[in-house]
Amino acid sequence: xxxxxxxxxxxxxxxxxxxxxxxxxxxxxxxxxxxxxxxxxxxxxxxxxxxxxxxxxxxxxxxxxxxxxxxxxxxxxxxxxxxxxxxxxxxxxxxxxxxxxxxxxxxxxxxxxxxxxxxxxxxxxxxxxxxxxxxxxxxxxxxxxxxxxxxxxxxxxxxxxxxxxxxxxxxxxxxxxxxxxxxxxxxxxxxxxxxxxxxxxxxxxxxxxxxxxxxxxxxxxxxxxxxxxxxxxxxxxxxxxxxxxxxxxxxxxxxxxxxxxxxxxxxxxxxxxxxxxxxxxxxxxxxxxxxxxx
Amino acid sequence: xxxxxxxxxxxxxxxxxxxxxxxxxxxxxxxxxxxxxxxxxxxxxxxxxxxxxxxxxxxxxxxxxxxxxxxxxxxxxxxxxxxxxxxxxxxxxxxxxxxxxxxxxxxxxxxxxxxxxxxxxxxxxxxxxxxxxxxxxxxxxxxxxxxxxxxxxxxxxxxxxxxxxxxxxxxxxxxxxxxxxxxxxxxxxxxxxxxxxxxxxxxxxxxxxxxxxxxxxxxxxxxxxxxxxxxxxxxxxxxxxxxxxxxxxxxxxxxxxxxxxxxxxxxxxxxxxxxxxx
Numbered sequence: 085x086x087x088x089x090x091x092x093x094x095x096x097x098x099x100x101x102x103x104x105x106x107x108x109x110x111x112x113x114x115x116x117x118x119x120x121x122x123x124x125x126x127x128x129x130x131x132x133x134x135x136x137x138x139x140x141x142x143x144x145x146x147x148x149x150x151x152x153x154x155x156x157x158x159x160x161x162x163x164x165x166x167x168x169x170x171x172x173x174x175x176x177x178x179x180x181x182x183x184x185x186x187x188x189x190x191x192x193x194x195x196x197x198x199x200x201x202x203x204x205x206x207x208x209x210x211x212x213x214x215x216x217x218x219x220x221x222x223x224x225x226x227x228x229x230x231x232x233x234x235x236x237x238x239x240x241x242x243x244x245x246x247x248x249x250x251x252x253x254x255x256x257x258x259x260x261x262x263x264x265x266x267x268x269x270x271x272x273x274x275x276x277x278x279x280x281x282x283x284x285x286x287x288x289x290x291x292x293x294x295x296x297x298x299x300x301x302x303x304x305x306x307x308x309x310x311x312x313x314x315x316x317x318x319x320x321x322x323x324x325x326x327x328x329x330x331x332x333x334x335x336x337x338x339x340x341x342x343x344x345x346x347x348x349x350x351x352x353x354x355x356x357x358x359x360x361x362x363x364x365x366x367x368x369x370x371x372x373x374x375x376x377x378x
Numbered sequence: 379x380x381x382x383x384x385x386x387x388x389x390x391x392x393x394x395x396x397x398x399x400x401x402x403x404x405x406x407x408x409x410x411x412x413x414x415x416x417x418x419x420x421x422x423x424x425x426x427x428x429x430x431x432x433x434x435x436x437x438x439x440x441x442x443x444x445x446x447x448x449x450x451x452x453x454x455x456x457x458x459x460x461x462x463x464x465x466x467x468x469x470x471x472x473x474x475x476x477x478x479x480x481x482x483x484x485x486x487x488x489x490x491x492x493x494x495x496x497x498x499x500x501x502x503x504x505x506x507x508x509x510x511x512x513x514x515x516x517x518x519x520x521x522x523x524x525x526x527x528x529x530x531x532x533x534x535x536x537x538x539x540x541x542x543x544x545x546x547x548x549x550x551x552x553x554x555x556x557x558x559x560x561x562x563x564x565x566x567x568x569x570x571x572x573x574x575x576x577x578x579x580x581x582x583x584x585x586x587x588x589x590x591x592x593x594x595x596x597x598x599x600x601x602x603x604x605x606x607x608x609x610x611x612x613x614x615x616x617x618x619x620x621x622x623x624x625x626x627x628x629x630x631x632x633x634x635x636x637x638x639x640x641x642x643x644x645x646x647x648x649x650x651x652x653x654x655x656x
Binding site: 314 | 547
């Protein structure tokens with residue numbers, strides 16, 4: 085007696101419809117309304133909202149923050165993944181847990197941490213006051229909070245990729261007389277470039293979009309300590325909805341670019357992985373099963 | 379330790395990379411967190427107890443934990459359906475839908491917050507029809523739940539997808555050839571196999587929801603005792619320069635997320651063992 089190994093067509097269609105309806109409601113509509121509201125008053129109002137001086141200075145601060153946070157965490161990610169994926173040492177898995185810590189912490193609390201360190205009532209507050217250095221409610225605080233919340237991204241993507249790659253190729257390079265830098269540039273980097281790029285993309289998206297942590301340490305000074313997400317909040321709370329959505333649409337575009345880049349990277353990674361394991365371009369594994377059940 | 383390392387690897391750069399990693403980890407993460415712990419300790423138990431048991435704070439905990447749990451349960455159901463459909467069925471646009479699932483990871487939370495608020499406000503695309511049905515979403519606890527569903531969805535889908543993909547079709551074929559109906563096969567073969575990953579995904583969504591701020595503050599309306607989430611109370615206390623109160627609530631939330639993280643790690647270990655056996 086042959087029993088089916090997939091669901092009847094009606095059930096399948098129903099499940100697909102349910103999934104698509106849920107995603108349309110929770111993902112597509114929020115994305116669509118950003119652009120609809122941004123363009124509600126026409127293109128010229130849209131451009132005006134983005135070219136407004138406070139919006140431009142918020143954009144500059146956002147770019148500056150990402151330009152510091154992403155390379156810093158990239159450097160850390162490379163160093164940490166080399167140490168963790170290429171060497172055995174006691175405490176390795178504990179180190180991995182510590183690297184994950186910022187993911188487990190609420191963005192608001194990440195901000196509080198820096199207030200307690202550098203704020204007026206914080207540990208270093210009196211000393212900073214005496215030397216007239218401003219960290220919190222100024223640009224350094226925003227950068228620090230962003231570095232903190234984006235800390236694990238590159239390392240988290242890179243470590244599993246480097247572990248999967250194994251150390252054979254690098255060891256062969258050592259035997260052939262390559263120096264450390266030569267191994268890194270000629271062997272390791274070409275092997276892990278897609279995973280690395282993916283980590284950088286995610287890190288950058290979070291760095292530019294971070295709201296909670298930055299909101300705590302920013303002080304919300306227009307034109308000085310506002311990043312793009314904070315500028316969106318101010319405009320929205322002032323009932324300038326169209327302008328708020330216009331600025332928000334820049335961040336939504338960034339999100340779309342991030343998703344596209346991520347898909348491309350995954351596709352490239354998948355293609356390389358498939359070629360390595362099974363030769364070029366096999367048909368999708370589940371294709372046969374889906375067909376046979378129809 | 380150096381000796382230990384030399385035995386296992388001929389590669390250079392161990393001291394440099396581990397040294398830099400530890401230095402950077404301490405500077406960026408551990409020292410700031412230690413500052414929080416020390417500050418909390420310096421305020422003492424009394425301050426912590428007073429701050430955490432104030433009625434307004436207790437109400438915010440109830441909302442934060444309640445809405446996070448409700449959202450995690452909604453995602454448990456729909457996350458499974460979405461993951462199942464994406465892994466098992468082929469339909470036009472599947473790859474785009476698959477990419478879209480990560481939107482909550484990529485879209486800045488503030489943008490999600492104002493978008494959801496506009497959708498569900500009484501004049502919005504969804505708020506207007508819902509209002510005629512007598513259901514108010516924006517500026518109520520339901521709105522908080524909606525934002526947390528948005529934030530948590532990818533955790534459930536992305537945790538389930540690889541496990542569903544790795545599931546050996548032969549097990550289901552065996553169940554079918556032994557006379558199990560499709561429903562029985564799914565219930566008694568597929569669901570037990572994916573249960574650890576499912577629970578992990580739901581727990582991750584719950585943990586993320588506990589600390590969520592940006593997507594919630596706009597849609598919640600922030601009425602004390604009614605729609606004020608715990609992270610927002612921290613924010614308010616900071617603005618009033620009540621650092622002791624803010625620290626107390628922060629520590630409570632932090633301990634809750636660390637406990638949850640510990641539980642999730644155990645779940646994942648269970649999940650990995652399960653995968654190894656089957």
